[in-house]
Amino acid sequence: MVPLPLISQIPKFNQVSRFCMAMKKQEEMVVASSDRYETRIPHVLSVAGSDSGAGAGIQADLKTCAARGVYCSTVITAITAQNTVGVQDVNIVPEGFVSKQLKSVLSDMQVDVVKTGMLPSTGIVQVLHQCLKEFPVRALVVDPVMVSTSGDVLAGPTIISVLQEELLPMADLVTPNLKEASALLGGMPLKTISDMRHAATLIHQMGSKNVLVKGGDLPDSLDAVDIFFDGKDLHELRSSRIKSRNTHGTGCSLASCISAELAKGSSMFSAVKASKQFIERALRYSKDINIGHGPQGPFDHLCRLKSREQSSYSQGCFNPTDLFLYAVTDSGMNERWDRSITDAVKAAVEGGATIVQIREKDAKTRDFLEVAKSCIKICHAHGVPLLINDRIDIALACDADGVHVGQSDIPAHEVRRLLGPNKVIGVSCKTMEQAEQAWIDGADYIGCGGVYPTNTKANNLTVGIDGLKRVCLASKLPVVAIGGINHTNAAAVMGIGIPNLRGVAVVSALFDRQCVLEAASKLHATLVEATTSNV
Numbered sequence: 001m002v003p004l005p006l007i008s009q010i011p012k013f014n015q016v017s018r019f020c021m022a023m024k025k026q027e028e029m030v031v032a033s034s035d036r037y038e039t040r041i042p043h044v045l046s047v048a049g050s051d052s053g054a055g056a057g058i059q060a061d062l063k064t065c066a067a068r069g070v071y072c073s074t075v076i077t078a079i080t081a082q083n084t085v086g087v088q089d090v091n092i093v094p095e096g097f098v099s100k101q102l103k104s105v106l107s108d109m110q111v112d113v114v115k116t117g118m119l120p121s122t123g124i125v126q127v128l129h130q131c132l133k134e135f136p137v138r139a140l141v142v143d144p145v146m147v148s149t150s151g152d153v154l155a156g157p158t159i160i161s162v163l164q165e166e167l168l169p170m171a172d173l174v175t176p177n178l179k180e181a182s183a184l185l186g187g188m189p190l191k192t193i194s195d196m197r198h199a200a201t202l203i204h205q206m207g208s209k210n211v212l213v214k215g216g217d218l219p220d221s222l223d224a225v226d227i228f229f230d231g232k233d234l235h236e237l238r239s240s241r242i243k244s245r246n247t248h249g250t251g252c253s254l255a256s257c258i259s260a261e262l263a264k265g266s267s268m269f270s271a272v273k274a275s276k277q278f279i280e281r282a283l284r285y286s287k288d289i290n291i292g293h294g295p296q297g298p299f300d301h302l303c304r305l306k307s308r309e310q311s312s313y314s315q316g317c318f319n320p321t322d323l324f325l326y327a328v329t330d331s332g333m334n335e336r337w338d339r340s341i342t343d344a345v346k347a348a349v350e351g352g353a354t355i356v357q358i359r360e361k362d363a364k365t366r367d368f369l370e371v372a373k374s375c376i377k378i379c380h381a382h383g384v385p386l387l388i389n390d391r392i393d394i395a396l397a398c399d400a401d402g403v404h405v406g407q408s409d410i411p412a413h414e415v416r417r418l419l420g421p422n423k424v425i426g427v428s429c430k431t432m433e434q435a436e437q438a439w440i441d442g443a444d445y446i447g448c449g450g451v452y453p454t455n456t457k458a459n460n461l462t463v464g465i466d467g468l469k470r471v472c473l474a475s476k477l478p479v480v481a482i483g484g485i486n487h488t489n490a491a492a493v494m495g496i497g498i499p500n501l502r503g504v505a506v507v508s509a510l511f512d513r514q515c516v517l518e519a520a521s522k523l524h525a526t527l528v529e530a531t532t533s534n535v
């Protein structure tokens with residue numbers, strides 16, 4: 001198979017569509033060669049050390065990629081005896097054997113992105129450099145692991161010059177923490193955000209296309225602040241600092257999440273921002289878990305999948321963040337683009353849809369049920385809930401996660417009675433009164449729109465941005481905006497800045513497009529951009 005160009009050689013605006021085209025081409029090749037339709041899964045190769053405590057290293061990378069729906073292969077560079085107290089011992093894998101692992105994976109599997117962690121010898125860096133020249137990949141993310149947060153050395157200072165000479169000039173992103181940034185800069189002290197900004201520009205000169213200086217260990221900082229530099233602009237990425245001992249492995253997980261998002265086709269900046277959100281969410285979810293007796297515990301990468309089983313769908317605890325990118329299917333559009341509903345849903349969730357609603361107005365009941373069952377499997381494999389529009393019978397029969405109803409469908413309180421307390425119920429509302437009623441009726445969220453005019457629903461009254469604001473301010477339930485929303489106006493919708501507006505629901509912007517995956521990841525990136533603060 002012809003290797004794809006390095007990500008840094010592809011103009012930014014073209015990345016996602018080229019990736020989609022390449023994926024389509026590969027799919028066609030598979031069909032042609034085996035007469036069987038298979039979909040390629042985005043693939044990250046992690047070249048890193050094993051952490052026996054499984055909070056960092058290879059284990060963190062595997063879990064992060066799994067949480068993001070991306071395949072992760074592994075080349076192990078060292079085995080560490082490690083726990084929540086610290087690193088007790090390190091056994092370095094001989095470079096010849098690292099080289100064998102690299103060749104095994106790279107010569108056989110189609111890797112999109114290589115992510116490096118612990119590279120404990122100069123020989124290992126050299127064989128990696130050689131292999132990447134022989135088997136180019138779309139992106140290289142270098143996490144220059146040197147010292148663990150417990151203070152133990154994972155790669156000595158001799159590594160620095162070979163990293164600088166061989167790896168950084170090939171890298172699309174390098175992600176040093178404060179100590180590593182300081183070591184790369186010959187021991188320069190880094191104590192403030194302004195020091196971090198300066199460091200990012202200096203490290204950029206070592207050849208990496210982009211630099212992310214991580215501030216997890218910045219003393220006296222109320223927020224967790226990272227500095228991103230793309231060679232032109234400096235961005236300050238902030239999230240709240242979660243008060244928890246369970247922060248071991250945040251660095252590895254951040255870099256592998258960025259790699260996973262790049263593998264799916266995101267642009268670099270969107271991947272970085274989405275990944276910072278992922279870390280914050282996982283830390284918040286895991287802040288009270290208790291593993292080990294030492295000062296630094298691991299967090300739970302798979303929280304999103306778990307919270308799905310434990311909360312929304314069996315314990316009756318709806319997670320409003322699921323409304324972020326809400327995909328509503330339309331059979332007419334799928335027919336027009338000659339794809340099945342299941343293929344459309346699969347592409348939407350792979351591209352980043354966070355909840356799916358199956359809306360089938362004309363389907364035969366039995367066909368609808370079969371489609372719903374397949375879609376649930378796809379959605380749950382990605383930790384995404386699936387709702388059914390209007391048809392409570394179908395939702396019950398396939399054990400969907402919930403139902404969405406309009407004002408002329410069965411009233412929400414009846415739906416609640418039929419579905420019980422643990423399912424998700426959404427109601428379309430145009431007015432403050434309807435929003436109040438949805439709350440009284442026991443709904444979990446409301447959909448408000450049409451925000452903009454749309455062809456999807458005939459004779460649908462447009463409430464506009466002002467109507468949306470009014471309903472959001474009055475609603476006691478989380479709100480998802482709907483109606484004519486796409487990647488050009490999504491930022492304006494989220495920009496109204498009312499906290500209970502949790503996302504946008506879209507039909508045409510995903511499904512009336514040639515490449516649903518591309519449309520979804522582009523819209524997801526736009527939403528992340530619109531909802532993450534940066535200076």
Ligand SMILES: Nc1ncnc2c1ncn2[C@@H]1O[C@H](COP(=O)(O)OP(=O)(O)OP(=O)(O)O)[C@@H](O)[C@H]1O
Pocket residue numbers: 056147148149176177178214215216217224225226239240241242243244247248249250251252253254276279280283
């Ligand atoms: N307590 C926290 N709350 C929120 N975000 C955090 C916290 N600690 C770290 N982060 C974030 O996690 C990411 C990793 O940062 P950090 O500086 O801890 O990397 P690291 O030291 O390489 O991690 P590690 O060595 O533990 O794997 C950054 O985006 C940082 O802002």
Ligand SMILES: Cc1ncc(CO)c(N)n1
Pocket residue numbers: 048049050051056057058080082117118145147148149154248249250251252
């Ligand atoms: C194996 C390994 N890689 C990276 C880190 C950095 O957190 C660690 N502690 N252990």
Ligand SMILES: [Mg+2]
Pocket residue numbers: 149177216217250251
């Ligand atoms: Mg740290």
